Every structure is written in C-alpha cells, then in structure tokens.
Amino acid sequence: MALSEVDDPMTRALAAIKPVSSKTLVKYMRHVASKVGPRISTDMGNQFGLMFDGWASEDLLPRPSTHRQIVQLVTNLEALDSVCVRLQSEEGNLADVRLLFDAVIAKFPATAHHFSPSAQIVHSPAFESAVVKLLSDRSLISDEEEAVAQFAGPTDSAQETPKKVDFATETLRHAKRPRLATVTKYIDLLRMIPPTSNKCERFFSQCKLVFNPLRSSMLPANFEMLVFLRANRELWDSPLW
Known part of the structure; x- marks a missing residue:
C-alpha cells in the first residue's frame, strides 16, 4: 500500500486509530530504519539479504515489451560480439x-x-x-x-x-x-594476406602508451626505431626496455 493512502479521507474514516499524515509517517519510518538497520546488520551479519518489493523497484524494471526488446538486442549483440572476437584472431x-x-x-x-x-x-x-x-x-x-x-x-x-x-x-x-x-x-x-590489421592497431595503441611526457623530447626517428624494435622483440635476444 502506498504511504499516501493515509491522507485519503475514506481511509481515515474507516480506520479506528488516530489519523496521521504521510509526511509524519515517512519521518517515523526513517527513524525506525536508522535504528533497526544497524541492529539487523549486527545480529545477522553476512546472512542477511535485502529484498525489494514491487513498489520500490517498479520504476527500475522495464515493461514487458521493453524487456523483450532488450532480450532480442542482447542476442544480436552476442552474435556480433562473436564475429568481433573472431576478427581479432590471428588465424x-x-x-x-x-x-x-x-x-x-x-x-x-x-x-x-x-x-x-x-x-x-x-x-x-x-x-x-x-x-x-x-x-x-x-x-x-x-x-x-x-x-x-x-x-x-x-x-x-x-x-x-x-x-x-x-x-x-x-x-x-x-x-x-x-x-x-x-x-x-x-x-x-x-x-x-592477413584479413585485418590487428598487429598494426595494437602497435599504434602501444605507441600512444609509450610516448609519454618523459619521451616527448625524443627525436621522431629515434622513437620510431625503438617502437619498431619493440614490436619485433621476439627476434632479439635481449629486451629493449
């Protein structure tokens, strides 16, 4: 039941208790929650779980039609993701x-x-x-x-x-x-002939990481030589850096 129900005149007429406004009720509920929450956390520990009812989570859940669209979208994204993963393979x-x-x-x-x-x-x-x-x-x-x-x-x-x-x-x-x-x-x-340029794209991404402010004064020719040597480091016996 919504808290605003206590402000309804018909509800107040049917109730035998003293009427109370929704603002006062919210104030008391917050006071009780601040006292009960720590006590439950102390007594229950990690065994306590939190459950939301429909009133609390209705705005966070999509409608059935929207949910079906989301499920279809996720299925399509999984298909496209499998293609993207296969394209990143060297084979x-x-x-x-x-x-x-x-x-x-x-x-x-x-x-x-x-x-x-x-x-x-x-x-x-x-x-x-x-x-x-x-x-x-x-x-x-x-x-x-x-x-x-x-x-x-x-x-x-x-x-x-x-x-x-x-x-x-x-x-x-x-x-x-x-x-x-x-x-x-x-x-x-x-x-x-490779179908994609994965190695080149990874190489350029590494260049962005390597070219930090500490190497900003390096000559372009020297930087190019170092990064290309690093890209072919499996052909060398000693590491470059």
Missing part, C-alpha cells in the same frame, strides 16, 4: 572474413553499407574479391584476373609428348584445344 584469411561479413549482412541488412564487398572502405574491391575467390577455389572474372595479374606464378613449360594418332583424331584434338579454359596458377603469397 583466418580473407575468405573467412568475407563469409562472416556476408552472414552479418544477411542477418542485419543495415550493415551492408559498411560490410559489402564494394564498401567505400575497401581500397581495391576487385583485388579483394579475386583473393577471396582464389581461396575458395572459384573462377575469376576479367577485372579480378587483371587485379592479381602480378601475382601469377610461373607456368609449367613441360608439355606432355603427344601420342601418335591418326589424322582424324589429330584434327579433332586441335579443334577442341582452344575451347579448354587455361587455369592460371598464382603464388601462395595471396593466401598469406
């Missing part, structure tokens, strides 16, 4: 990232502007698409072949010695040969 390639981005776009169409293969953040859409297709063993279109032409591997010059056949078979073989699609082999460097 994986461009094909894996493209697959994750396509799944995110299918689940959240609003992200297509940022995660699509033709987004503004993509420096070379044709090159990225070509690498993804090569990692997935799919054929390339002309623009994609042109984008990765510099990474084409050496062609195998060894040709099989043709067997001696009759005139009709030789004629048919030469006629069908132009129809066979030539498969271009590319060097394995394309498979080693």
Whole structure:
C-alpha cells in the first residue's frame, strides 16, 4: 500500500486509530530504519539479504515489451560480439572474413553499407574479391584476373609428348584445344594476406602508451626505431626496455 493512502479521507474514516499524515509517517519510518538497520546488520551479519518489493523497484524494471526488446538486442549483440572476437584472431584469411561479413549482412541488412564487398572502405574491391575467390577455389572474372595479374606464378613449360594418332583424331584434338579454359596458377603469397590489421592497431595503441611526457623530447626517428624494435622483440635476444 502506498504511504499516501493515509491522507485519503475514506481511509481515515474507516480506520479506528488516530489519523496521521504521510509526511509524519515517512519521518517515523526513517527513524525506525536508522535504528533497526544497524541492529539487523549486527545480529545477522553476512546472512542477511535485502529484498525489494514491487513498489520500490517498479520504476527500475522495464515493461514487458521493453524487456523483450532488450532480450532480442542482447542476442544480436552476442552474435556480433562473436564475429568481433573472431576478427581479432590471428588465424583466418580473407575468405573467412568475407563469409562472416556476408552472414552479418544477411542477418542485419543495415550493415551492408559498411560490410559489402564494394564498401567505400575497401581500397581495391576487385583485388579483394579475386583473393577471396582464389581461396575458395572459384573462377575469376576479367577485372579480378587483371587485379592479381602480378601475382601469377610461373607456368609449367613441360608439355606432355603427344601420342601418335591418326589424322582424324589429330584434327579433332586441335579443334577442341582452344575451347579448354587455361587455369592460371598464382603464388601462395595471396593466401598469406592477413584479413585485418590487428598487429598494426595494437602497435599504434602501444605507441600512444609509450610516448609519454618523459619521451616527448625524443627525436621522431629515434622513437620510431625503438617502437619498431619493440614490436619485433621476439627476434632479439635481449629486451629493449
């Protein structure tokens, strides 16, 4: 029951006790709480738990419709968080990232502007698409072949010695040969391209921490040398600092 109920004339008419105002009641309740609280804390210790009723916590709890929206939002955030965690891994390639981005776009169409293969953040859409297709063993279109032409591997010059056949078979073989699609082999460097720049981002974050006021007078060339040596400290025997 709300404390303002004691100010209602009907409540006062039905009550057999002397009427009291809500302000006086609140004053007495605060006085009792200040006395009872320490006594309960002393007697019960850590075994005492606090319970709120509906009147005290109603304003802090969301409505059922809002609660359902929050649950759905948390579920979506968990899905996006799993993708973010996977992107921070050092393992994986461009094909894996493209697959994750396509799944995110299918689940959240609003992200297509940022995660699509033709987004503004993509420096070379044709090159990225070509690498993804090569990692997935799919054929390339002309623009994609042109984008990765510099990474084409050496062609195998060894040709099989043709067997001696009759005139009709030789004629048919030469006629069908132009129809066979030539498969271009590319060097394995394309498979080693990292999908994200996690190491670089961590490196720049470390630079912000290292470049404190004590090193503000250091020459940029010296600071650059030190931080790059620190980033490659696993290649050195003695620690830098």
